[in-house]
Every structure is written in C-alpha cells, then in structure tokens.
Amino acid sequence: xxxxxxxxxxxxxxxxxxxxxxxxxxxxxxxxxxxxxxxxxxxxxxxxxxxxxxxxxxxxxxxxxxxxxxxxxxxxxxxxxxxxxxxxxxxxxxxxxxxxxxxxxxxxxxxxxxxxxxxxxxxxxxxxxxxxxxxxxxxxxxxxxxxxxxxxxxxxxxxxxxxx
Amino acid sequence: xxxxxxxxxxxxxxxxxxxxxxxxxxxxxxxxxxxxxxxxxxxxxxxxxxxxxxxxxxxxxxxxxxxxxxxxxxxxxxxxxxxxxxxxxxxxxxxxxxxxxxxxxxxxxxxxxxxxxxxxxxxxxxxxxxxxxxxxxxxxxxxxxxxxxxxxxxxxxxxxxxxxxxxxxxxxxxxxxxxxxxxxxxxxxxxxxxxxxxxxxxxxxxxxxxxxxxxxxxxxxxxxxxxxxxxxxxxxxxxxxxxxxxxxxxxxxxxxxxxxxxxxxxxxxxxxxxxxxxxxxxxxxxxxxxxxxxxxxxxxxxxxxxxxxxxxxxxxxxxxxxxxxxxxxxxxxxxxxxxx
Numbered sequence: 001x002x003x004x005x006x007x008x009x010x011x012x013x014x015x016x017x018x019x020x021x022x023x024x025x026x027x028x029x030x031x032x033x034x035x036x037x038x039x040x041x042x043x044x045x046x047x048x049x050x051x052x053x054x055x056x057x058x059x060x061x062x063x064x065x066x067x068x069x070x071x072x073x074x075x076x077x078x079x080x081x082x083x084x085x086x087x088x089x090x091x092x093x094x095x096x097x098x099x100x101x102x103x104x105x106x107x108x109x110x111x112x113x114x115x116x117x118x119x120x121x122x123x124x125x126x127x128x129x130x131x132x133x134x135x136x137x138x139x140x141x142x143x144x145x146x147x148x149x150x151x152x153x154x155x156x157x158x159x160x161x162x163x164x
Numbered sequence: 165x166x167x168x169x170x171x172x173x174x175x176x177x178x179x180x181x182x183x184x185x186x187x188x189x190x191x192x193x194x195x196x197x198x199x200x201x202x203x204x205x206x207x208x209x210x211x212x213x214x215x216x217x218x219x220x221x222x223x224x225x226x227x228x229x230x231x232x233x234x235x236x237x238x239x240x241x242x243x244x245x246x247x248x249x250x251x252x253x254x255x256x257x258x259x260x261x262x263x264x265x266x267x268x269x270x271x272x273x274x275x276x277x278x279x280x281x282x283x284x285x286x287x288x289x290x291x292x293x294x295x296x297x298x299x300x301x302x303x304x305x306x307x308x309x310x311x312x313x314x315x316x317x318x319x320x321x322x323x324x325x326x327x328x329x330x331x332x333x334x335x336x337x338x339x340x341x342x343x344x345x346x347x348x349x350x351x352x353x354x355x356x357x358x359x360x361x362x363x364x365x366x367x368x369x370x371x372x373x374x375x376x377x378x379x380x381x382x383x384x385x386x387x388x389x390x391x392x393x394x395x396x397x398x399x400x401x402x403x404x405x406x407x408x409x410x411x412x413x414x415x416x417x418x419x420x421x422x423x424x425x426x427x428x429x430x431x432x433x434x435x436x437x438x439x440x441x442x443x444x445x446x447x448x449x450x451x452x453x454x455x456x457x458x459x460x461x462x463x464x465x466x467x468x469x470x471x472x473x474x475x476x477x478x479x480x481x482x483x484x485x486x487x488x489x490x491x492x493x494x495x496x497x498x499x500x501x502x503x504x
Contacts, residue, residue: 012468015467015468016464019211019463019466020211020463022210022211022212022213023207023210027209027213027215028213028214031218
C-alpha cells in the first residue's frame with residue numbers, strides 16, 4: 001500500500017514534469033493572418049490552367065476532367081483551333097472552361113485525368129468570399145497561373161502574377 | 165473649522181487608516197482577478213504548447229478587460245423557477261466571503277506614518293487563522309444557496325458536491341494549519357510569520373506543507389478537484405443558471421480564493437515576507453511567493469485530469485485526514501518532548 005502511494009506520487013510528479021517541459025518548448029501555434037503556412041507541394045487547393053513554354057494553353061478541350069469529376073463541377077466546351085493563330089497545340093482548345101469551386105471537393109481527379117497536365121490543383125487554400133457568384137472560376141481566372149511558379153495570393157484567395 | 169474637524173477625527177485616526185487600508189486591499193484584490201485570469205490563460209496555453217490569448221492589446225493583456233466589458237453588458241437572466249432573493253444573494257456571499265477573508269492576512273512588517281504604526285494588513289487579529297478559516301467556509305453557503313435557488317438539478321448536484329467536498333477537505337486544512345499553530349504557539353498570522361525568520365516552516369514540516377496545499381486546492385474548487393463544476397456531467401455545476409456579471413462574481417470569488425489560499429500557504433509554510441537571501445522588500449517578496457504558488461495552481465490544473473467524485477471523498481477522508489492527524493500528533497509530541 002505504501003509502495004503504491006509512493007508510486008502514485010512519483011507518477012504525478014512525472015506528469016508535472018511533462019507539462020513543465022511543454023511550457024519551456026516553443027508553441028506550435030501559427031498566428032494565421034500574419035503568418036501563413038507553407039503548404040506541401042502536392043496540396044490540393046485552388047485549380048489553375050497551365051500554359052506551355054511557348055505561352056499557349058495546354059488544355060486541348062478533351063473534357064476528360066469533366067467526365068472524371070465525381071461532382072460534375074467542371075464545364076468544358078471545346079472549339080477547333082485556327083491553324084494560323086492557335087490557342088493550344090492540339091487540334092482543339094477549350095472555348096469555355098468553368099469550375100464551380102463551391103461544388104468541387106478538391107479530390108484532384110481532374111488533375112490525374114488530364115492527358116496534357118493542363119489543369120492542376122495548387123497550394124492556395126484561402127478561398128473564402130462574401131459572394132457565391134465569384135466561385136464560378138472561368139477560364140480567365142484559371143489561366144493566371146504563371147510559368148514558372150510566380151504568384152501571390154491576396155486576402156480573398158485570388159491569385160496575382162508577380163511582375164518581375 | 166478644519167481644526168474642529170481634525171479634533172473630532174483625532175480619536176478615530178485608527179478607524180480612518182483602517183478604512184483606507186480596507187479599500188486599498190479590496191480594490192487591489194479585485195483588480196488582481198483579471199490579471200490572474202490573463203495569467204492563467206496565457207500560462208495554460210504555454211503548458212499546452214500553444215500561445216493563449218494574444219490578440220487584444222500587447223500580449224493579450226486587454227483580453228480580461230474585454231471579457232469584463234462583455235460580461236457587464238450581458239443580459240441578466242433569472243429563470244422563472246428560481247428563488248429570486250437567494251438567487252441574487254448567492255454570488256454576493258461568495259465574493260463577500262472571499263474578500264473579507266483577505267482582511268486578516270498580513271503581507272509585511274508595519275511601518276510608521278505620522279507617528280502611527282501602520283501595519284500592512286486589514287486587521288491584525290489574535291485569532292487570525294481562525295478568522296480566515298471561519299470566513300472562507302462561509303463561501304460554501306454562497307455555493308450551496310446558488311445550487312438550491314437555481315431550480316436546476318445540475319446546479320443542485322454541483323452545490324451539494326461542493327459543500328461535501330469543502331467540508332471534508334476543510335478538516336485536513338484545519339488540522340495541518342493546527343500543526344503550524346502548535347509549533348509557533350500562536351494563532352496570530354503575523355506572529356506565525358515572525359516565528360519563521362530563520363527558516364520557512366515548509367522545511368521542517370514538509371508533509372504538512374504538501375497536505376495543506378492539496379487540501380487548499382480542493383478547498384478553492386480548483387482542478388483536479390473542480391468537481392462542483394465538472395462540465396462533462398454537470399454543465400457548469402452550481403452556476404449553470406447564472407449569466408453576465410453574476411456569473412463573473414462566482415468567477416471572481418474563485419480567483420480571490422485562489423489568491424487567499426496562496427497567501428495563506430505563504431504565511432504558514434513559506435515564511436511570509438522573509439526572503440532568506442537578504443532581499444528586504446517585504447511586499448515584493450510576499451507577492452513573489454504568492455505569484456509562484458498561483459503558477460503552481462495553474463500548473464496543476466493543466467496537468468491533472470479531474471478525479472472521480474467517490475475517489476475524491478475517499479482521498480479526503482481515508483488518506484489526507486489520517487495523514488494530517490498523524491502529522492499533528494508528531495508535531496505536538498515534538499513540541500512537548502523536545503522543544504519544551
């Protein structure tokens with residue numbers, strides 16, 4: 001019984017020691033609006049459409065992303081390329097490319113399905129806004145992905161190109 | 165005419181000093197509460213590897229004031245089933261008992277002002293320690309009345325638990341304090357402190373110190389003995405139905421009790437304002453010791469989970485009480501056989 005008492009008291013002291021050590025360690029808190037997390041490279045945040053080295057759109061309007069999307073949030077309308085003034089390198093390009101960011105579940109299947117690596121999900125996670133209509137990301141919104149990765153995110157999660 | 169007033173006031177000089185001291189002590193004590201809340205939240209944060217409140221003002225120091233303002237403007241809800249008079253009386257009793265307890269606590273040597281000796285205490289009572297225990301037990305009435313008058317079974321359970329807990333731990337508290345009284349031969353808190361000018365009582369009477377501190381934590385209803393407000397089972401215990409400033413008064417009572425208990429431990433076991441290292445600023449030394457004990461209170465809260473109610477009772481009656489009795493026997497035997 002006495003042994004049990006001393007063992008119990010010892011265990012209590014060990015517990016106190018653990019919390020004391022915790023007090024001396026650095027807090028893990030990230031003070032969010034001032035201090036932003038560096039997201040992992042493969043984080044699935046906001047979508048972007050990429051361009052190739054010549055500045056042409058990568059998207060060839062194949063609609064595989066739309067077909068693969070589990071929640072049907074991607075709308076693609078393709079059109080034939082003008083050979084003299086091509087928008088993309090393929091025969092066709094996406095005339096309309098819209099993603100409903102409210103409906104999207106950020107699963108990344110579109111990214112996996114894309115045969116030309118046109119649509120990607122990047123590390124932008126600040127997607128809150130006051131207006132639902134702003135969540136329909138059109139082609140203009142999605143194409144701002146600069147090449148190479150030069151971008152900043154403003155308070156509402158809209159991407160801006162960094163001018164060198 | 166001023167001469168006339170002064171002549172009239174002359175025999176009541178001690179009364180005026182007393183009033184001034186009382187006001188200063190009460191105001192200082194009450195303004196300590198927000199600081200203590202801030203300290204607790206910051207320190208708890210650090211113990212849990214986070215930052216704690218840091219948004220309002222520098223280091224979050226504005227947080228307690230923001231909270232106070234919020235509580236002042238909250239709606240005052242009294243549900244229809246409540247006993248109105250007792251419902252309003254309960255928080256007042258708690259705060260009253262908590263503040264009055266501090267009146268008998270000395271925190272420094274007396275100093276001279278205008279030919280009169282002014283002691284750094286509300287009142288230097290010959291039965292100081294009895295007074296402290298008597299008044300601090302009155303706080304239980306506030307809690308029980310809050311539980312009864314709320315017309316809510318959670319409040320009632322909380323109030324009953326609280327009274328049972330405080331009564332059982334008060335025995336240990338009293339018996340260990342009695343061993344100090346036996347050793348120093350005085351009930352006067354000032355004399356008890358003066359008796360420790362060579363070394364603090366905590367060194368020769370370490371078991372009594374530990375027992376007293378544990379019972380003190382239970383007496384102030386602090387974690388891990390915060391059974392009356394066990395939120396998993398009792399919502400918020402005896403103050404479930406209280407809102408706004410009446411809720412804040414219970415809060416205030418708890419924190420003032422914490423300060424009082426720390427001050428009492430400092431006086432009885434840690435040598436009061438004696439620094440033992442040649443530092444001769446009585447109030448600062450006293451405040452520092454109290455501050456350290458408050459940090460220990462917070463440390464305990466952030467470390468230990470709440471203990472079960474039956475174990476609380478078993479621990480109080482079958483473990484702490486016999487130990488404190490043995491401790492008192494040993495102390496009195498020592499006093500009779502060797503010290504005399």
